Amino acid sequence: MTTASTVVNLAIIGCGGMGNRHLQGLAEYARSVAGLPGHAIFNLIAVSDPNAKNATLLADTALAEFGHRPAIFANPEAMFDAVPDIDAVDITTEPRLHESLSVLCLRAGKHVLVEKPMALTVAGCNAMMAAAQAANRVLAVAENYRFDPLVRLTKALLDARAIGDPWMVVDASIGSGGQIVITPWRHKRLYGGILLDVGVHNVDLMRYYAGPVLEVSARVALLDRVRKGLRPQGGVTGAPASPGAIYAITNANAGMPETMEPDVEDTAFSTLRFEAGMIGQWTLSHAGHAQGFGRKQYWGSEGSMEPAPPRSGTGPRVWRDGSSDPLTPEAMLSRVPGFAVDASTARLFGGERLASYHLDPVAIDCKIEAAVLSDFGRAIVTGTQPEVGGIEGRHAVAVVNALFESSHLNAPVLVADIEADVPAVSAWQHAIDRDLAGG
Numbered sequence: 338m339t340t341a342s343t344v345v346n347l348a349i350i351g352c353g354g355m356g357n358r359h360l361q362g363l364a365e366y367a368r369s370v371a372g373l374p375g376h377a378i379f380n381l382i383a384v385s386d387p388n389a390k391n392a393t394l395l396a397d398t399a400l401a402e403f404g405h406r407p408a409i410f411a412n413p414e415a416m417f418d419a420v421p422d423i424d425a426v427d428i429t430t431e432p433r434l435h436e437s438l439s440v441l442c443l444r445a446g447k448h449v450l451v452e453k454p455m456a457l458t459v460a461g462c463n464a465m466m467a468a469a470q471a472a473n474r475v476l477a478v479a480e481n482y483r484f485d486p487l488v489r490l491t492k493a494l495l496d497a498r499a500i501g502d503p504w505m506v507v508d509a510s511i512g513s514g515g516q517i518v519i520t521p522w523r524h525k526r527l528y529g530g531i532l533l534d535v536g537v538h539n540v541d542l543m544r545y546y547a548g549p550v551l552e553v554s555a556r557v558a559l560l561d562r563v564r565k566g567l568r569p570q571g572g573v574t575g576a577p578a579s580p581g582a583i584y585a586i587t588n589a590n591a592g593m594p595e596t597m598e599p600d601v602e603d604t605a606f607s608t609l610r611f612e613a614g615m616i617g618q619w620t621l622s623h624a625g626h627a628q629g630f631g632r633k634q635y636w637g638s639e640g641s642m643e644p645a646p647p648r649s650g651t652g653p654r655v656w657r658d659g660s661s662d663p664l665t666p667e668a669m670l671s672r673v674p675g676f677a678v679d680a681s682t683a684r685l686f687g688g689e690r691l692a693s694y695h696l697d698p699v700a701i702d703c704k705i706e707a708a709v710l711s712d713f714g715r716a717i718v719t720g721t722q723p724e725v726g727g728i729e730g731r732h733a734v735a736v737v738n739a740l741f742e743s744s745h746l747n748a749p750v751l752v753a754d755i756e757a758d759v760p761a762v763s764a765w766q767h768a769i770d771r772d773l774a775g776g
């Protein structure tokens with residue numbers, strides 16, 4: 338049985354870009370968090386990836402970070418046979434495999450941390466939640482943006498009515514036209530597609546700030562029909578300048594085409610209604626050539642707010658009626674006297690009540706991944722729910738799928754009709770589930 342000083346033997350499944358970033362998060366966790374009372378101690382003992390080059394890269398980096406080399410396997414079944422004392426797995430594969438791998442690992446009795454999006458469809462999420470319940474194991478989704486301490490401050494300010502009663506939101510991001518976004522699979526329908534891959538972040542933050550989404554009315558489109566592969570010059574040498582620098586190696590290991598033809602929509606325009614009464618406009622497009630566009634803003638009965646951009650170090654900005662200047666950091670903090678981040682986040686970022694921080698992008702990424710791991714460890718040690726579990730992960734998947742369902746039905750859809758055990762709306766997702774089952 339787990340205790341306050343539990344050592345959690347961990348395996349990483351999926352050794353590409355995010356597998357490497359989670360490894361850096363583990364290293365940061367070991368440096369900054371693992372000694373805190375009641376926190377798990379993660380011990381990376383195995384990695385699995387059919388791409389032997391990626392698996393070897395991750396194992397070599399782990400050796401350099403931790404002084405011992407995790408065992409390498411091509412698949413999780415062989416890994417569990419050879420290393421039976423694995424307690425937990427961290428699944429960082431492409432989303433197409435999240436459901437099947439999570440169910441396999443939960444049935445093998447392992448706690449699971451799985452990257453976002455939780456699965457491609459609500460049915461996939463439901464299968465994962467049922468497996469976690471049957472096995473009595475933790476199922477956590479590595480939805481990292483909300484673990485930023487400045488996102489925590491944004492939420493505290495909204496809860497403290499810094500803009501009065503919040504009543505509307507605009508969330509718009511348009512960019513990445515013409516290029517393959519990070520990896521080719523992000524433009525394939527049976528791997529989830531770019532709107533799901535990115536959109537779950539937007540939904541999770543909106544849910545965090547404004548509560549669950551009630552209804553979605555949307556139009557989706559596939560605009561950019563040919564995308565070019567990114568061709569990094571050389572490999573990564575010395576310290577990486579950005580968390581994404583690792584893709585120069587992992588994409589070379591996997592192979593990057595000159596061009597590809599996406600088969601899934603890259604653009605969504607939508608109107609949202611939230612259960613708590615707010616209304617919103619959400620635009621997400623990866624077909625924006627040349628000039629990108631991005632803005633997020635909340636308005637309420639007494640003011641407006643730009644939430645903190647996650648992973649930037651920049652705090653939220655609050656404007657109150659009667660002043661054209663945003664509140665100073667001190668004025669913002671004085672509105673939330675009880676606000677403090679948890680002990681591990683405070684240790685990672687250097688304070689309980691930050692209104693900004695100054696760290697390079699790689700350090701920020703490591704620390705936020707460490708905070709995600711800290712919450713996963715807490716859930717394992719205490720036998721409680723992780724902050725982002727099945728309910729939260731599934732809601733994000735459901736709302737993104739609602740964009741497609743609504744657009745194809747040419748009508749608004751209720752998210753509850755998509756999330757129900759027997760969904761009233763499921764045509765788009767049903768076709769994906771059917772095609773996935775067919776291979």
Ligand SMILES: NC(=O)c1ccc[n+]([C@@H]2O[C@H](COP(=O)([O-])OP(=O)(O)OC[C@H]3O[C@@H](n4cnc5c(N)ncnc54)[C@H](O)[C@@H]3O)[C@@H](O)[C@H]2O)c1
Nearest residue numbers: 350351352353354355385386388391429430431432452453
């Ligand atoms: N939260 C974030 O900020 C963030 C950022 C990037 C990616 N992600 C998520 O991380 C996940 C992985 O994305 P990525 O960019 O690292 O992709 P990637 O293509 O770089 O890596 C995926 C890895 O999984 C491996 N893999 C494939 N099949 C496997 C199997 N059966 N068993 C084990 N490994 C297998 C691949 O060989 C590859 O090494 C996705 O779900 C993505 O959405 C999250």
